[in-house]
Amino acid sequence: MKKFILSAVAVLALAVSTFAQDNTYFTKTGHISFFSKSPLENIEAHNRQVTCMLNLNTGEIAFKVLIKSFEFEKALMQEHFNENYMHSEKFPKSTFDGKIVNLKDINFSKEGVYEAKVEGTLEIHGVKKEIKETGKIEVSKGKITTKSVFFVALKDYNIKNDKIENIAENIQITVDVKMEPYKR
């Protein structure tokens, strides 16, 4: 009897542990871009080195972006972005730490596209702010892609917008991150 309980516990533990492993998804090559539209010029930048982790069991989701990895059309834009706006020496990264709140509406084991509501803390330029946004979760071929488009107001994150260069007050952020099962 003891032996049976023991082995049952062992099997259960093994199952739980593999289950837990399979249920974290991860990438280092996610894509986040932003777009600023203004009468003077449009500014666009891409970062394809976004790291992201998603826990399917708890719905926890975390992003990390290195500010210096954003690439611009013009080298000067990139320099100004890092030097004058984001102060990336002082604030090298931006993070999001949050949760999918409607986890029950998403079936990760079935292929398809699901609406996701996400809440959490977005940190940009050293300023943390609670945000609520919606996005899409696409389950396809063992991979999970999260997509979202939302706006960030510069003043919320203490980013000074001098009137000299026309930069939009609200910057459009596009998230497109494809994750694979995480192997610890």
Added chain:
Amino acid sequence: MNSWKTRYTFCLFILVFSIPFSGYSQGLLDELEKETEKDAPKREPVSATFKGTRLINGHSVEMPAKGELLFIISHRFGKLSTGFSELFGLDQATIRYGFEYSPTHWLNIGVGRSTYMKTYDGFIKARVLRQSKGKKPIPITMVLLAGSSIHSLKWQDTNRKNYFTSRMDYYYQIMIARKFTDRFSLQFMPSMVHKNLVTRANESNDIFSLGIGGRYKVSNRVAIMAEYHWLVPGQRLPFVNGLQPRSPLALGVDIETGGHIFQLQFTNAQAMFEKGFIAETTGNILKGDIHIGFNITRTFSFRKFEPKKRSKKG
């Protein structure tokens, strides 16, 4: 029932259940941080030691990014000491127009034309070291500069044989700079100017100077600049229109607005290329031989927008 067996079962039970959940005791963001920290830290270049490719009169270690073209208009008014009849120098002006282009990220070439002695100039600038942080950091940026200038004035003495090479001068400079803080950068630049033709036989053709320059950023867009080329004493400096050359000093302000950099300055030098301002500055600051001037730099980008795609291996 054996008590050690119960304890064993209990321990095992605790052990196996604690493994899969250990990951959740901390936030997912912490775990993400841990995972990304595994990547080896990269060497990262320090950018924007100075705002412009010129400190004031002379070059800085900065050069346009690959594929970018700079257009520079520089302007020096006359001497303040000329007084009211010349409106303190504003009636006179010398100008230099120049283009600078970087075919690759470490190399820069430029050409210019100055009203000062109707001079054409050209230079090559190569970066051999770039100040970097992270893995195997580099403390300084080092840039080599070599250039030549050709004046196109009419010959003063047409009775003698005048060679084309007599119009030519050369200059060489090593620039060593360090960005100490976000605000403060310093540059050290020894130079040599070679004049092919000097007026008198006892004058040296080679002129050596030790330069120092710096900037202090007072805000995101405004910086205070200073530049000085110390003519090494003991040289038989070639005279300019009968005057002894003096070491050029310049003080200025840089103002950056998007694709433009405005540089306003006060200097005793009038020329805006190396042979001119290092070897032929005669203005005496103490007597008010100060020129107000400005440089305007405009950047044009010809690079196609193709963000790097990272390899899947990552």
